[in-house]
Structure formats: structure tokens, C-alpha cells
Amino acid sequence: MDVDEFGQQTNQCRLEFMPSFRLHLADQEVPMTRGLAALVVSVVLEGERTSRRMLQARMWPDLSPSDGSKRLRQLLWRVGRATDNRLLEVTTENVSLSADVLVDLHHAEERARKIVDDEEMCTDPLEWRFLRFELLAGWADDRVVEMRARWDRLRMMTLEHLAEKFLEAGKFVDAIETANAASTVDSLSEASHRILATAYLRREDPASAWRVYVKYRALLLQEIGLEPSSNFRELFSDARVMHTAKQKPSKAAPGRTSIQSTQVTLM
Known part of the structure; x- marks a missing residue:
């Protein structure tokens, strides 16, 4: 049985919303205009069953009810023709997604919550790659x-949770990668930057940790006029760490550097 990266069967009707709209019937991609895609997206995001009246009001608020109804009928017919009536279930009152249609967003949300609840753990970067997708x-x-x-809130929290788990397990490279991914979702979120700095410190790389802090502090001050929390600042409570990180590397004995000999105080 062929499956995609979310573990979904590829022989079914599948909708992809991440990072862009794509529709697959079995292993064939079905091209759709932006207007048809917008209709499908509206149906999915509104929930299990959406009234036709609500759909037309949302999509064409400037049209009269009769004109909106006519436009909706046309689009529903075109979607049905393009998908062999496998995508949407249409009645005189409501429109809904067919029960056997797979949506990547739904599966991604389910997996993310399992990770946050420690019901699932990702050990391979490919297993959490879906969390990078907008x-x-x-x-x-x-x-x-x-x-x-x-979705951004959920995936950021999930990436931060993974980063903390990797940090606890001593997998610093994985912790750095997931924390960095989380910071790209919301550049103002402190947790991801703090985890990132901590991972660098535990790798005995205070210079990189200090750069993370300085860059985040400058961004925070510029955007909202606030300082990082005391928890973040206390990572660098040992003045020697700050001093060493800001100095150019000095010569040291073979196999040993001045940075490696620095004692790091962690939270």
C-alpha cells in the first residue's frame, strides 16, 4: 500500500493545504482554478457541513442572494465534474466534504497534538518535516x-516541545534544528530562542549562544520595546561566559580552546 509522508493512502482522494493547495485523485493531481480551490477550502475550513447560503455570503458578499446562488451552483457543478463527484457531498441546503477525503491539515494537527502529549516521538528529521509547512x-x-x-501556534509549540525533548536526551543537533525551525514560525517567541541558546551552551559553544541572545534581544526591543525574560538572561549569569563569547578566539593548547574551558551556568 502506497502512503505519503503523513501516512495517508495515496490511492484515495487527498487534499493538500500545506504549503499550497493541491488535489489528488488516486495518484493523479487534479488541476483547479483559484475560484474552485477557494470554494473547496471554504467548505473544509467551515467544518463538517456548511450551508449553501453561508458559503455564497462568504465568497461573494457583494452579490445579491440570487446571483450568489447562481455562482455557487456553477462552481459546485465544475468541482463535481473535475473530481467525478468524489470530493464534495452536495444537497439542496448544504455542502460538505465527502467522508473518505483525506486532508493533510487534519492529519498534521492530529500528529502535532500527539507529539505535544508525548503519545508520539519523532526521532528522524523527516518525521517532523511537516511542521515546517505553512x-x-x-x-x-x-x-x-x-x-x-x-496552525502556526500549534506547530510552533510542537517544535518547541520536540526541541526540549531532544535537549533532555542530549541530542543537541536535533534540538538546535527544531528550535531554529520554531523560531522561524514566530520570531518573537522567546521559548524557541532560549532552547536554541541552551543547546549551544551544552555543546560548549557559548559564542553561538550569545549571538542568539543578542539577536533576539535586539529584535524584541525594536518590535515591542521589551527585554528578554530573567530566565533567558540567567543563562548567561556567569560573566565569564559573556566575556568569552564576545572575545576573538585565542590560541590554546592542541585539542583545547579557550571557549571549551569556559564554565557555563545554566538555568
């Missing part, structure tokens, strides 16, 4: 923006 990149619809923000 939801419908470039779409500016209000509902999409709202759902993107929700």
Missing part, C-alpha cells in the same frame, strides 16, 4: 489567515 501560503482570505495563525 498553511496555504500566500492566501489572504480572512478565514485562511485565521486558520493559518492557529
